[in-house]
Amino acid sequence: MDEFTAMSRVRNARSARLATADADGVPHVVPIVFAVADMHTLVAAIDHKPKTTYNLKRLRNIVVRPEVSILVDHYEDDWSRLWWVRLDGTARVEADDQLRKQHLGPLIAKYRQYLERPPRGPVIIVEIKTVRSWNADEAL
Amino acid sequence: MDEFTAMSRVRNARSARLATADADGVPHVVPIVFAVADMHTLVAAIDHKPKTTYNLKRLRNIVVRPEVSILVDHYEDDWSRLWWVRLDGTARVEADDQLRKQHLGPLIAKYRQYLERPPRGPVIIVEIKTVRSWNADEAL
Numbered sequence: 001m002d003e004f005t006a007m008s009r010v011r012n013a014r015s016a017r018l019a020t021a022d023a024d025g026v027p028h029v030v031p032i033v034f035a036v037a038d039m040h041t042l043v044a045a046i047d048h049k050p051k052t053t054y055n056l057k058r059l060r061n062i063v064v065r066p067e068v069s070i071l072v073d074h075y076e077d078d079w080s081r082l083w084w085v086r087l088d089g090t091a092r093v094e095a096d097d098q099l100r101k102q103h104l105g106p107l108i109a110k111y112r113q114y115l116e117r118p119p120r121g122p123v124i125i126v127e128i129k130t131v132r133s134w135n136a137d138e139a140l
Numbered sequence: 141m142d143e144f145t146a147m148s149r150v151r152n153a154r155s156a157r158l159a160t161a162d163a164d165g166v167p168h169v170v171p172i173v174f175a176v177a178d179m180h181t182l183v184a185a186i187d188h189k190p191k192t193t194y195n196l197k198r199l200r201n202i203v204v205r206p207e208v209s210i211l212v213d214h215y216e217d218d219w220s221r222l223w224w225v226r227l228d229g230t231a232r233v234e235a236d237d238q239l240r241k242q243h244l245g246p247l248i249a250k251y252r253q254y255l256e257r258p259p260r261g262p263v264i265i266v267e268i269k270t271v272r273s274w275n276a277d278e279a280l
Binding site for chain 2: 019025
């Protein structure tokens with residue numbers, strides 16, 4: 001799978017999984033909805049304004065350790081049809097209300113739910129450094 | 141969702157995502173097929189014998205940093221039906237050919253592919269320390 005195909009599959013995916021690690025290096029993985037803003041940027045948002053700005057482990061982790069790993073994968077019982085794409089990069093959290101709104105466009109364009117009720121919490125902006133992919137068909 | 145329900149959903153899931161971190165604390169996430177061996181143990185295997193025992197980043201990561209985070213999640217466009225279960229714990233790698241075979245039973249029972257062709261690589265054995273879950277229905 002070339003990088004263009006891989007990123008196309010990522011764009012079309014409805015959800016992904018975001019792995020971060022805390023200050024001690026302990027990994028943490030959560031599901032995300034997300035949008036690809038351009039070839040090298042992915043955005044995800046917190047739907048609801050947290051009680052305090054960084055009151056979610058994924059956000060606290062990114063603040064202390066910006067490296068993230070994001071997976072889009074496809075499973076079915078016919079293992080010849082498995083594939084995955086992993087994006088590794090660095091993330092930052094935009095919590096300022098005016099600035100975070102500048103990043104919501106691709107999310108609102110992708111998800112009707114966000115069009116009807118835009119996310120109100122911080123936005124995670126990921127700079128994609130590497131794209132790795134695997135396709136069972138090609139591996140056989 | 142109580143822990144019994146959460147673990148039941150995990151058992152029934154056909155795939156999950158395994159997050160590890162390397163010596164520098166950089167996270168890494170891969171898809172896995174897996175089986176729950178008992179209430180507190182999850183197993184996953186490498187299908188093919190790697191060229192060298194730890195010739196896969198997930199294995200090298202576990203050796204230097206045993207903490208892992210595993211996610212089973214359900215996505216659909218009706219967001220009131222989203223749910224996820226996250227298992228956090230510690231992992232070890234069993235590469236010894238006789239010892240690793242002792243852990244294959246639950247994997248072979250769950251996946252026909254493994255019945256026909258048992259995995260030949262190292263087995264990852266995860267001791268589950270905490271089970272966290274979220275159900276959109278309950279959160280609303």
